[in-house]
Amino acid sequence: MNPRLTRQELLRRGAAGTALLAFPSLLAACGGGGDGESTGELKDVLEFENWPYYMDTKGKTHPTLDQFKAETGITVNYYEGIDGNDTYFAKIQGPLSQGNGIGRDIIVATDNSQFPGLYISEEYVQKLDKSLIPNMDNLIDAQQSPVFDPNRDYSLPWLTGMDGIAWNEELTGGPVTSITQLFTDPKLKGKVTILEEMSDTVGLVLLDNGDDPTNVTDEAFDRAISTIEAAQESGQILKPTSQNYAPALLRGDFAASIAWSGDVAQLALENPKLKWAIPDKGGIIWTDNMLIPLGGSVPTASTLMNFYYDPKISAQVALGTSYGSSVKGVKEAALAIDPDAASNELVFPTDEMLAQLYPNDPAMVSNADYITTWQAVLGR
Amino acid sequence: MGSFFHRHPKLTPYLLLAPGIAWLAVFFLIPLGFLGYQSLQSGSYGNFEFTWEFSNFTDAFSDYREQLFRSFLYAAVATTAALLLSYPLVYWIAFKAGPWRNLFLLFIVAPFFVTYLVRTLAWLSVLNDQGPVIGFLRDVHLLGADEGLLYSTFAVISGITYNFFPFMALPLYVSLEQIDPRLLEAAKDLYASSTQAFLRVTLPLSAPGIVAGTLLTFIPAAGDFINAEFLGTENQQMIGNVIQGKFLESLDYPTAASLSFILMALILVALLVYARVVGTEKLTG
DSSP, rough: OOOHHHHHHHHHHHHHHHHHHHHHHHHHHHTTOOOOOOSSSSEEEEEEOOTOSSSSOOOBBBBHHHHHHHHHOOOOEEEEOOHHHHHHHHHHHHHHTOOOOHHHHHHHHETTSHHHHHHHHHOOOOOOOOGGGGGGGBOOOOSOOOOOTTTTTTEEEEEEEEEEEEEEEHHHSSSOHHHHHHOOOHHHGGEEESSSSHHHHHHHHHHHOOOTTTTHHHHHHHHHHHHHHHHHTTTTTEESSSTTTTHHHHHHHEEEEEEEEEHHHHHHHHOTTTEEETTTTTTTEEEEEEEETTSEEEEEEEEHHHHHHHHHHHHHHHHHTBBBBBBBHHHHHHHHHHHGGGOOTTTTTHHHHHHTTEOOOOHHHHHHHHHHHHHHHOHH | OOOHHHTTTHHHHHHHHHHHHHHHIIIHHHHHHHHHHTTTTSTTTTTTEEEEEEEEEEHHHHHHHHHHHHHHHHHHHHHHHHHHHHHHHHHHHHHHHGGGGGHHHHHHHGGGGSOHHHHHHHHHHHHHTTTTHHHHHHHHSSOOOOSSSSSSHHHHHHHHHHHHHHHHHHHHHHHHHTOOHHHHHHHTTTTTOHHHHIIIIIIHHHHHHHHHHHHHHHHHTOOOOOOHHOOOGGGOHHHHHHHHHHHHHHHOHHHHHHHHHHHHHHHHHHHHHHHHOOOHHHOOO
């Protein structure tokens, strides 16, 4: 007999037995809405919510998701509905705070925001089933114990990216190499956008001011805010944007922006005039993390995570998105796919680049006063 | 049922009111009560506590005076613009379009077949620097080579005017269409000029439409955030954007809730002032 069915059947019987013994919890489950069904079963369909520009794509299909379906029989409904860590959290926290599911098995949150930590501390997410993720051994050492999840009980990295400067060579006439240039070059006046995510924009400005983004003092933060406000008041910065900077950059609505590395690499396939670089004083590096929200199927989600922790699969996603992977052996696997793969510095940053990249200070990204100050910079 | 109404005639109006009142109670009063509860809480996400925190209101008001003022200013300008643009249009439809009336009314309503968000995003294409409007305005030197229209106060107010235009036009049309043309003939017979006939007959008779249209436009416009979000910058943020940001970005629910109440109270005050100025009989038609 198929072991999957055995497991399913066992869980079903177990659930029925428990329900009889625990009538009140049965009532609670009934009130739980459409997604409150057992979280222990392996499902045929997995619901995966992610950021845009974050999955290998061929025409209208995602090759690695098709391979996953061929290998496991599980269909993945893939959504690109995350526009900001804060806005997505706000959207789903209602049902999660009531203990209900949100119709998703996997969601993603960035480590340079307070949200991976908040999802875990509020108990909005479930523990991974590590027994189903033997490939977790391939997790690189640097990602073994992040502050928000020291034992990786709840989360696994999806992809890693960098904050830097994107520019449209046709409109700028040349490279934009520093935040100082971005914020003061008269050629760019009124044609610059910044990211609404505090950690990205403030992180780069801290570096440009010569301050340490990994250990932020109030003085350094205030300095960064003054720098940004000065560029707003001078009319240099057109406006802050969320993820929607990408199509606007492609259309040429503005000339240069603070931008995420892989996004620009993907946009450059459509418009080769788009360039991206780490600013001269350094860039910010961050990693997005997969999480299983309440109501999500732990075995199904864990199965998918295991699939993506195969270096051959992760290599396809990394090369397809120009974002970095946290899976050991990806470089070798990538070279097997494409002998030139190593030259993609966004996927495989050189040592020189790595020396220029810094993570955000976790205390900065969750500081309530800083968040309020930042909202005022955004005009609200 | 019929005999029931006959036996208890006094209950009939209440029974007819009941579904509407129940609807409002469930979808307006209960959330409003919850919002009120939230507005008096303190703490941060995960640890909100009800502490009768009235300072939320004073803090919110003093911190966001600018956006509040801007919201009312934008709403007032947009409402006035919508009135001035729609009056001649619907006047023409009501009195001159004859059999084509319904077709032209359909044109006014047609943009509503497209969702609000898409209509606003369309302005991005219309007004962007590569778009046809900017190209033309630059060619005729109304705009300099580096000047644009998008991401400005002009763009935000235009967007609001456009989006709420039918709310102004339709009530106006209804009141104009009801005017008996014989009254205008009578005015002419009494030697009124066209201007006098308009000012002393048409305009007063269309006043209920103007009042209704103004309210239907101004109230939602004051709370709007979509236009400022997409067509403006940080300098055009309205109170709706602040409330949205507090709810969806900084997770500061008490401030968001108290700002919602402040906005409601200010709109109510504006309404009362308006009613006082134009007279309550116009409000009720």
